[in-house]
Amino acid sequence: MRRVAAIDCGTNSIRLLIADVEQSPAGPTLTDVVREMRVVRLGQGVDATGEFAPEALVRTFAAIDEYAVLIAEHGAEAIRFVATSATRDAKNRAEFVAGVSARLGVEPEVVPGQVEAALSFAGATSVAPPEPGSNILVVDLGGGSTEFVLGNQSGPIASCSMDMGSVRLTERFWRSEQPTLETITEARVQINAVLDEAATMVDFSRVDRLVGVAGTITTLTAAALELEKYESAKIHGAEVAFEKLENAIAWILAADRESRASLGFMHPGRVDVIAAGALIYACILERLATATTGAINTATASEHDILDGIALGLAPTS
Secondary structure, eight states, rough: OOEEEEEEEEEEEEEEEEEEEEETTTEEEEEEEEEEEEEEOOTTTTTHSSSSOOHHHHHHHHHHHHHHHHHHHHSSSSSEEEEOHHHHHHHTTHHHHHHHHHHHHSEEEOOHHHHHHHHHHHHHHSSSSSOOTEEEEEEEEEESSEEEEEEEEEEEEEEEEESHHHHHHHHHTTTOOOOHHHHHHHHHHHHHHHHHHHHTTGGGGSSSSSEEHHHHHHHHHHHHHTTOOOOOHTTTTTTEEEHHHHHHHHHHHHHHHHHTOOOOOOOGGTTHHHHHHHHHHHHHHHHHHHHHHTTTOOOEESSOOOHHHHHHTTOOOO
């Protein structure tokens, strides 16, 4: 057994998992010790400027300082820090890399989209592996990008990472403004164009089961389940009909900021970007329903995702 610390630094949030990882006949397994999440919006403005904003770096480094204390307290033997979409795009990422290295003693891995997709698939399927002869599509809807990974018992078959996420879309179309019918229509056109491109790399018609991961999807699942507060135990593994998800998404898109903020399951850091994330997920559900001629009409939410995949990569080799 080995105690490890995994950090996933995305466009909107930075998350920490400290876990005990050990090998078993079926592969490595994780036992959680600590899970933490901070919304730092590292990708603030990156889509427009191509670089990290100074205040975004300050917020992110403050969260990493907190995580360094937790890692030391719990005696993690190894640390793996993975940075994704925003860091791939930022021209001043050297400043970010230096800041992480100084605080944790490890250099962040700025992984390409294909690696991000594989890590998401490993994490999502670690507790719910595909059944024999079936294909799972894992959708990881983040702040800066969305990963699509089609796979089976042997692992990923096809994957792609698309520059389409809740923060990126919000900044392009409505920033802090309330989405209007016009801006939603314009955003839909762009989302569907991205999905057209994704479909050339991942065959949506081969999907037997849809698993969605990351905060946007788990939050929308909480809305569809009509939860009063965020309850991981009820969200993880919940299989929800498209109709219920689409009703929840329609409400989110129509609600004003105050109404979204009042939801007990809504993290304050998602209030301003959840509408964009909801619209992306709505288009994905529509695309899958069409591609499978209605055979796929439910989505399963998973609390296990790229963060778990990062930790599993630190498993002892013997």
